[in-house]
Structures are given as structure tokens and as C-alpha cells.
Amino acid sequence: MPSVPLHPPNKSSTVLDTTNDNNPLPPLLRTPSGLAILELQGTINFPTTTPNDDVDMDTQTEEENTKTKIIETELGKIMFPDYSDLDPESTKWMKRVYLYAGRYQRMTGEVKKLAKPLAVIQRRPITKMQDENGTGGGNGGQDELEIVDVIKYKIIFASRPEPVGLETIAERS
Template structure:
């Protein structure tokens, strides 16, 4: 059975971009888990686009100016898909934490190594059907 070394990532975040997620969802590299029960029909990307915009996340009851121990904001999260659909979900604690790993850059091509990038404790769950919204 092959053995692959596993390392912890550095404590410093990879990016210096401000993280727009609520504090409880923030991780150093800005990763989060979204659980969507269903299929998202994505628009076709043009050859010049490197990413496909899906929509936007909105936390209507969260206030970054007043972060408190109140978790009522976690009960309502919206994911707007395109201009005409909205999914409503909530923030939930994972029963067990999830580690996100990546292949580590090494000078030795024969020996691979892995690095733990994040440990995620929370997810945003969208389990209801999309609602139509007007623009």
C-alpha cells in the first residue's frame, strides 16, 4: 500500500482579499461548502471567460458591524441563480469537520505529498425548490 506524506498548510491565508462571508463561515483561504439539492442549469460560457457566474449569496439578517453570539441570521440564506431564481437555505454545523487537501509542490516527481489547506466546520444547505423572482 503506497504511503503519501500529509502536511499542515501555513497559517497565513493564500489571498489577501477581504472575505465577504459571515465570520463563522470564514476560513483562511475563503473556502465554504454549499450543499445544493438538485441541479443548477448554467449558462454557456464564452471562450473568453475563465469563470461562469452562477449567482450571488445573500445573508439578509447578518450584520458585519454587529457580530454577536446571536445565530438567528443562520436560519435564512439566499442564493440567487441568474436573474430569475432564488434558493433559500440555512447555515448548519457539520457533524464532523471536513479537511480540504491539495497536492503539494515538490522537486521530486517520484514522491508526491499532500497538504491540508482548510478544515471546514460549517456548510450552507439549500434544500428547498427554487422560487421565481422578478428583476
């Protein structure tokens, strides 16, 4: 049975640096306590676009290696109205979370602890030193994995969106 080495998180590379162009992971959802899973009850209808359309909310990028277009659509803005930097140990912020979807809708949710935590893993980058010594690739260029972070919470939005005005969103920003 094939096996792949799995390493603990690397302290020198900040895993949460999703702005790095070489990081293959999508930007993950960050809460005051770490990464979280977003759980929505229902369907999200994204705007349909053709390659010639220019939509303000969409960002089109082209990957260099594959020459495929990736269209990113901003889903909304998540806010934790009860979180306080003065008391980071408090869990009061977990009771109420807002997701502002688009310009006129707000969903209210809460943060729940997962029964079993999930590990986010990624392919481990091989450093030049490991590559030269032949220690980075395992057996004949075998991939190695490392743990990026452990997800312990999920944010649940179980109710329907409620209408809000633009000024409500501006007040929260």
C-alpha cells in the first residue's frame, strides 16, 4: 500500500499567508479563534458572466501553467459584532455572526465547535537544501505533505437572509 510522509506544521512558513502566489490553498475562512468551515443552508446563486463581461464583483485571473481562467466572486463580508480585542479569551463572539451577502441581505449565524477537528494539509515545498541532499523527495521524488492548520469550528447560517440597507453595511465596516 503506498504511503506519503505527513509532517507537523512548519513554524518558519506561515501557513496562513494565503497572499503568497505559490500557496496552492484557497484563502480560508479566518475567525478570531483560527480557521473555520462555513456552512450555509441553501443555494448561492452567483452571477453568470461570459469572458467578455466586466463585473465589478468578479476578479479574473489566468494561471500561468495551465492557461485557464479563474473567476473569483466575492460572496460577502463576515463580521463578528460581539468580538472584543480587549478580551480575546471570551467566547461571547461565537453566539452571533453576520454574513452580508451582496448589498441588501444579511444572514445571522453562530459558531459551533466541530465534534471531530479537521486537518488542512498541503503538499510540502521542497527547499533547495533538501533537493540537493536528496532528502526532500522521499523515494524517487515522492510527494510529502504537511499539516497547514487544524479546523476546530464551523460557522452555521441556518436561517434565511434578511433585508438590510446600504447604510447598515457601512455602519458595520
